[in-house]
Amino acid sequence: MNSPIIQLEHINKQFKNKLAVSNLSLEIQPGSIVAILGPNGAGKTTTMKMLLGMSKPTSGKISVLGQSPNHQQVRQQIGVMLQDVSVIDGLTVREVIRMVHSYYRNPLPIDEIELLTGLSEIDLKRRAEKLSGGQKRSLNFALAMAGNPKLLFLDEPTVGMDSETRIHFWKQVRQLTQTGKTVLFTTHYLQEADEAADRIILFSEGRIIADGTPESLKSGLTKRILSFSAQHGMIPGESASPSDTQPDHNNANSPHIHIKAQIAMLPNVDQVEYRNGRWSLYTTDTDTLIRDVIQRQLPVRDIRIETGQLDDAYAELLATMKEEQ
Known part of the structure; x- marks a missing residue:
C-alpha cells in the first residue's frame, strides 16, 4: 500500500x-x-x-x-x-x-x-x-x-x-x-x-x-427530497389549459393552489418548492411520504427521490455543530 x-x-x-x-x-x-x-x-x-x-x-x-x-x-x-x-x-x-x-x-x-x-x-x-x-x-x-x-x-x-x-x-x-x-x-x-x-x-x-x-x-443528509410532476386536470373537479404550466399564486382558482393545499396536508413535509414543472417535498422519511401520496391518490407522476446537493449537506453539518455548542 x-x-x-x-x-x-x-x-x-x-x-x-x-x-x-x-x-x-x-x-x-x-x-x-x-x-x-x-x-x-x-x-x-x-x-x-x-x-x-x-x-x-x-x-x-x-x-x-x-x-x-x-x-x-x-x-x-x-x-x-x-x-x-x-x-x-x-x-x-x-x-x-x-x-x-x-x-x-x-x-x-x-x-x-x-x-x-x-x-x-x-x-x-x-x-x-x-x-x-x-x-x-x-x-x-x-x-x-x-x-x-x-x-x-x-x-x-x-x-x-x-x-x-x-x-x-x-x-x-x-x-x-x-x-x-x-x-x-x-x-x-x-x-x-x-x-x-x-x-x-x-x-x-x-x-x-x-x-x-x-x-x-x-x-448523510437527514432530509431527502421527494419530487414529482402533477397534471392539473387530474385533480377531481379541476381543469387547466395546456398553457397553464407555471403556478399563479395570486389566483385562488389556480390548480396549483389546490395541489399545494393537498400537499400541505401530508405529514412529515418540512418544505415545498415548485420549479420547472416539478414539485419538491423536503422530508426526513421518504418511505412514509410515498405511502401517504399513494393512499391519498394524489395526481402525481414521475416520482423521484433525491439526496439533495452538497450545499445542503454542508449547511446541515454547520447547523448541527451550532446546536451542539
Missing part, C-alpha cells in the same frame, strides 16, 4: 488569542483529487500555508512527500497555484514560460507547458500583463505544472475563469491524476468540489467536520 503523500498529526495553529487550526489530523493518498471546503476563517488557507512551509504549526507534525514541507526535495516535486493572480510585466507569455522552465531539474517540455495554458499562438506572443484575468489564471496553472510535480496545490484555482475555461481546466486536472499526480485544492464553489473531487474535507472553525466522497456526504 502506498504511503500517504500528505500527513498531518495533531496540528494546532495559534494566532495570538485565536486558534485557527485545532488538533487537525489527516492523510492524503497519492493519485487523488481532494477538495478543502469551508467559509472564510474556517482554517483551510492556514492549513494550506502550513503544508507549503509558508507557516509553521504551533504544535503537531506535518509530512509532505515523506519530508518536512520546507525540504528542498519537496519544493522540487510540488506545484503551487495561489489565489493572487500575478505575472511578470514586460515579458511575453512564452518568455515567462521559458524562464520558469529553467528553474527545475526535470521540467515538463516547454510545448507541453504551453499546451496546458490553453492559450492561442497569438496570446503566447503577447506580453503577460495584457492577458485577461482568466487567462492569467490559466497561465499560472501551467507554470505550477512546469516542474512536472507529483503534488499540486491549488488555492481557489478557477476564480475569474469563464465556464468554458473552467471546464477545460478541470479536464486537464483529471488527466493529470490519471498519471499518478495528486491534487489538493480549496474552493468556495460547492458544485465544483462535487464534480471535480473524489474526496471532500469540510472545515469549520479550524476543525474537520466531515470527510468523505461527495456521494457519502450527500447520503
Whole structure:
C-alpha cells in the first residue's frame, strides 16, 4: 500500500488569542483529487500555508512527500497555484514560460507547458500583463505544472475563469491524476468540489467536520427530497389549459393552489418548492411520504427521490455543530 503523500498529526495553529487550526489530523493518498471546503476563517488557507512551509504549526507534525514541507526535495516535486493572480510585466507569455522552465531539474517540455495554458499562438506572443484575468489564471496553472510535480496545490484555482475555461481546466486536472499526480485544492464553489473531487474535507472553525466522497456526504443528509410532476386536470373537479404550466399564486382558482393545499396536508413535509414543472417535498422519511401520496391518490407522476446537493449537506453539518455548542 502506498504511503500517504500528505500527513498531518495533531496540528494546532495559534494566532495570538485565536486558534485557527485545532488538533487537525489527516492523510492524503497519492493519485487523488481532494477538495478543502469551508467559509472564510474556517482554517483551510492556514492549513494550506502550513503544508507549503509558508507557516509553521504551533504544535503537531506535518509530512509532505515523506519530508518536512520546507525540504528542498519537496519544493522540487510540488506545484503551487495561489489565489493572487500575478505575472511578470514586460515579458511575453512564452518568455515567462521559458524562464520558469529553467528553474527545475526535470521540467515538463516547454510545448507541453504551453499546451496546458490553453492559450492561442497569438496570446503566447503577447506580453503577460495584457492577458485577461482568466487567462492569467490559466497561465499560472501551467507554470505550477512546469516542474512536472507529483503534488499540486491549488488555492481557489478557477476564480475569474469563464465556464468554458473552467471546464477545460478541470479536464486537464483529471488527466493529470490519471498519471499518478495528486491534487489538493480549496474552493468556495460547492458544485465544483462535487464534480471535480473524489474526496471532500469540510472545515469549520479550524476543525474537520466531515470527510468523505461527495456521494457519502450527500447520503448523510437527514432530509431527502421527494419530487414529482402533477397534471392539473387530474385533480377531481379541476381543469387547466395546456398553457397553464407555471403556478399563479395570486389566483385562488389556480390548480396549483389546490395541489399545494393537498400537499400541505401530508405529514412529515418540512418544505415545498415548485420549479420547472416539478414539485419538491423536503422530508426526513421518504418511505412514509410515498405511502401517504399513494393512499391519498394524489395526481402525481414521475416520482423521484433525491439526496439533495452538497450545499445542503454542508449547511446541515454547520447547523448541527451550532446546536451542539
